[in-house]
Amino acid sequence: MTKNVLVLPGDGIGPEIVTEAVKVLGTLNLDIEIDSALVGGSAVDATGNPLPEETLNKARSADAILLGAVGGPKWDGNPMESRPEKGLLGLRSELELFANFRPAILYPQLAEASTLKPEVVSGLDILIVRELTGGIYFGQPRGIRTLENGEREGYNTYVYSESEIRRIGRQAFEAAQKRGKRLCSVDKSNVLEVTVLWKEVMEELAKEYPDVELSHMLVDNAAMQLVRAPKQFDVVVTGNMFGDILSDAAAMLTGSIGMLPSASLDKDGKGMYEPCHGSAPDIAGQGKANPLATILSVAMMLRYSLDESAAADRIEAAVQKVLDQGLRTGDIMSEGCTLVSTEEMGDAVVAAL
Ligand code: IPM
Ligand code: MG
16 A cells, blocks of 8 residues: 655755655655655745644644754744744644654764764664653743743743653663663653652553663763763663753764654654754755765654565665765765765665665
8 A cells, every 4th residue: 555755854954865865765666655845944934834734734644754854043033933843843742753762873884983982882772762742842831921020030841741651661661672671761850850750650660571671860970971881771761851962962972963863653653754963054055964864764764654674674774885885974074985965975875775
């Protein structure tokens, strides 16, 4: 049966990297129909809304969604409701994509590209499981209010219900079962009650997964351990905001955030796939962006939502091959390699396929 993929290029380098990823997808000759729609700043410009109704409807009916990136300085001054990021957050929450998987794998070819010593990062393979539709990103009440004395006050609410913690916890335990069977839950339970509950629920769940070794770490220590000795981690599970921050740190261990794909899944495995990086407005339109994170996101999409794991394996092998050939975009460039453009990198992956 034909599968439907909705492509949302977004802003900045989004359109460039998505073009390459779609090219790679097209090379596989699968029974997939591709549609596209606007999201983020480009949607604000065209319709005034970062997540137009039409985009949301198409997203609801698609089998999977591939997103580039959203945001840019052009819209930074917009009120919160019409910021590009609202489009992305709206998709995540409307589609209930609560489980965000961010694998940080160091390709051996890129050991030199990491800012950390090769011995610290070589062989790195960690998975960050980030809760994506709750926590302080979505908690109510929120806003900026004026107090009686005339001073303004900004406030957000960090809240998680037991069921929200349990469902992301299960995803993380199950992911750990398929990998190294170690799960580290990251919290701030020395200060924040919401994460005291988080920790308790993880402990309860651990009883159901006796084959997985559960540990806990405070988020500040986790940030330090990630750059000190990252290989101690197998699977990390954490809330929305901590996961946002730690996944950027983890990305840099692998040489470049331009290498990191991600999957955001609902309870039935329907998903949205996007690179972990942002829209990089400083290099947009210059052919400098690394399309590999988006191409690797296509591989995750084939594996998790489209039941095409053989095709996913082929893409990942093709990426290895172009790295073996010494082809590099600027972000992962090192001595003796060949600097290529966004398009040349996409073409090389297609040729390797
Ligand atoms: C990410 C991004 C987003 C987030 C932004 C663009 C809203 O940083 O996917 O990590 O904070 O979740
Ligand atoms: Mg982020």
